[in-house]
C-alpha cells in the first residue's frame with residue numbers, strides 16, 4: 001500500500017497542549033503530567049477522504065514572544081498546527097507572533113495552517129472567546145477548531161482539516177470546481 005507522506009509541525013507557547021494533542025491523535029491517550037518538550041516526532045497512518053496518509057508529526061518546544069523562530073521548521077513541512085490554550089490570553093498573543101515569524105521565515109504570504117484553541121474542558125477558566133480565535137483564523141485564511149486533548153474532543157478533526165487544506169492548496173480536491181472564462 002502506498003501512503004502520501006505529509007509533514008506537519010505543532011507550534012505554540014509553552015504548556016498549551018501540543019504534546020497532549022499529538023499523543024492523543026497518535027496513541028489515543030491523555031497523560032496528565034507536564035514534561036516540557038525539546039522535540040518529538042510521531043508518525044501516524046490514517047485514511048482521510050479515501051486517501052491513505054502517513055503523517056509525520058513534529059512536536060516542537062514551546063516558544064514565547066522572544067524566541068527566535070527555529071529555521072528548521074520553515075523547510076520540508078506541508079502544514080502547521082498552531083496551538084494556544086483557551087485559558088491563556090498570553091498563549092493567544094504568542095501564537096500571533098509565531099505566525100508572523102513563520103511567514104517571515106518562509107518568505108510567503110500564506111502557509112497552510114489550522115489554528116487550535118485547546119483545553120475546552122477548562123471552560124470555567126476560559127480567557128480567550130471562541131469568536132476571537134475564529135476571527136484570527138479568518139484573517140489568516142486558516143481553519144479554526146477548539147479542542148480538548150484531555151477529553152479527545154475534535155483532536156483528529158485538526159489533522160483531517162489540515163490535510164484537506166494542504167490538498168486543496170495543491171489543487172487536489174474531490175470537490176467539483178468550476179472554471180469561468182471572462
Ligand SMILES: Nc1nc2c(ncn2[C@@H]2O[C@H](COP(=O)(O)OP(=O)(O)OP(=O)(O)O)[C@@H](O)[C@H]2O)c(=O)[nH]1
Nearest residue numbers: 015016017018019020032036037062119148149150
Ligand atoms: N485540562 C486540560 N489539560 C490539558 C489539555 N491539554 C494539555 N493539558 C495539560 O497541560 C499541561 C501541558 O501539556 P503539554 O501537552 O505538555 O503542553 P505542550 O504545549 O506540549 O508544552 P511544552 O512542551 O512546554 O511546549 C499538561 O499538564 C497537560 O496534561 C486539555 O485539553 N485539557
